[in-house]
Amino acid sequence: MAALGGGYFKTSYEADLALIDTRLRRAAVAALALGLLLLPRFASSFTLDLVSQAALAAIGALALNVLTGLAGQISLGHAGFLAAGAFTTAALVERGVTSPLVTLPATALVGGLLGLAVGVPSLRLKGLYLALGTLAMHHVVLYVAGEMQARAGGNTGFTIPPARVAGLVLRGTVAWYYALVVAALVVLMLAVNLQRSRAGRAWMAIRDRDVAAASVGINVARYKLAAFVWSSVVTALAGTLFAYQRGFVSVEAFGFFVAVEYIAMIIIGGLGTALGAVLGAAFVTLLPYVIDGAVAALAPGAADYYIFPAKFGAFGLLMALFLIFEPLGLVGIWRRIRNWFFLWPFRHRPLRAS
């Protein structure tokens, strides 16, 4: 029976495996790549910095999305993983090791071990209790980092020299823009492929009902741990990138609010979708600047101490609105708009004859 309304059939395994399957999508991806490549020629360094920040946030959000969106393991400690990465780098820099060729693998190792440490309790704890465990982990990581910072001589943080590999120095807005966008794209590719492979299906099965997942032969313990380790390794690496980009690491940058921001990203974007994580990361990163711009346009000269709570409040309000009215997030809105155009002038998909 031919499906109604469909004119596109996949006729080979290659076509089924392809990430970018139609000609329109190929053109769109090519245009996006060209745009990202050429952006530094047209955009100001401020815009480039914004895109870099969004890309860095997207790496963290994609990692959290695998853990929370796909595997259904709730983490309130995402900032702790970031801090672990940044402070591992700082500790190595303090001992004179500044090369990213050493710090990145070391960070990945520390992140992985931390993920394992948080993941093992997740085998027993569920839902709220797990979230509390990750929250406590976050505070313990910050405590260790704070002790480190205090031992280092009462200064406010650690200075990180620019990343240098064999004579090449990563420095300046444009260089970091390319580095972070490429890193985000690599993580995005990995996330999309993980989601549609065996691991992704196993995670979603565990998320939806772990008993059923176990009964169809999924090793629940192994895949839960894998989700934690993958998420924490990627996030810790993002922390290292953050440290190198800022050139400065301090405990104050990794408060509980950062963890809330990452959760907000995947919720505003749309839980369980890679596109949602990227959209949410961009949204949450750009929101303060949009509000800055709006305030500057509407009420020039407003006092600074009004702008900060206004940003903070707008963030909270948006997060609440999405949670209450649009749990599917930006991706849900996008899908609804797309379906509306697909189906117009009809409102519903046709009923199939059985």
Added chain:
Amino acid sequence: MLQALATTLVVASLYALLGAGYVLVYRSSRVLNLAQGDLLTLGGYFLFAVAAAFPGAPAVSLPLAALLSALTGVLVYVVLMRPMAGHPVFAAVLVTVTLGILLRAAIVLVFTDRTRHPLQNLGLANPPRPLPGGAVVSTFDLVMIGTAAALFVALFVFLKLSPLGIQMRAAGEDALLASQRGINFHGVFALSWALAAFAGGLAGIIYSSNVRLEPSLDVLGLRAFAVALVGGLDSLAGVIPAAILVAAVEVMSIRYGNPLLSDVSPFLCLLVMLLVRPWGLFGTREELERV
């Protein structure tokens, strides 16, 4: 040593007030209210505002501030939490996180983030009181202990004996069944939010009179929430021993460790509890399993 004991009792009373708020909301709706710390701050700022409006009249401003806190609880339930009925519990927990953000933003918008001392307008003094044995506590320290004790007695009596309290326990056990027996569970849930905000507000009123008032006080809430878990999230009676335990660990880690360690000590208690006995000292053993 006696001083350490007295300090432990004072800190434990603060944690017990906040912990009662967590437990009340958790029992009724299985939601963990991560905005409890901001409800504390809000109580302090209510006192600050009311005391500025009625200077020198503590008999008016103290009850009025507590009443405003309780009303905020009702408002929070009606506006934010009731729409989350039927959503996943974690979404509701995140809504309480956003509630904390919103409350904090509103506080900074209205009062700025300067440190305040509501006691100045209240017209009360806070003289130190030497206790037998050489320990010294402030007057409001004693008020904190007395309030916590009174609130717990009142809550136990209310929940055990009054019809409304019994309805509250019934709705907490099974909201569907309770509603079929004619219990207005939305009203009961709103009441539990009001009580939680009231307890948090009381803690904020006393703490801000005793020490200082600033928006960053909400960290107290996150720490007290270790207390709620150590005692068992659904056990009001468990809050008291848990508060004393966590406060004792905290005071000890200040004496023998450093302030950074004492900041993290409630979370260490929480982690140990999660590993050993996740349902807490007196909580109901929930469906926890090994994979």
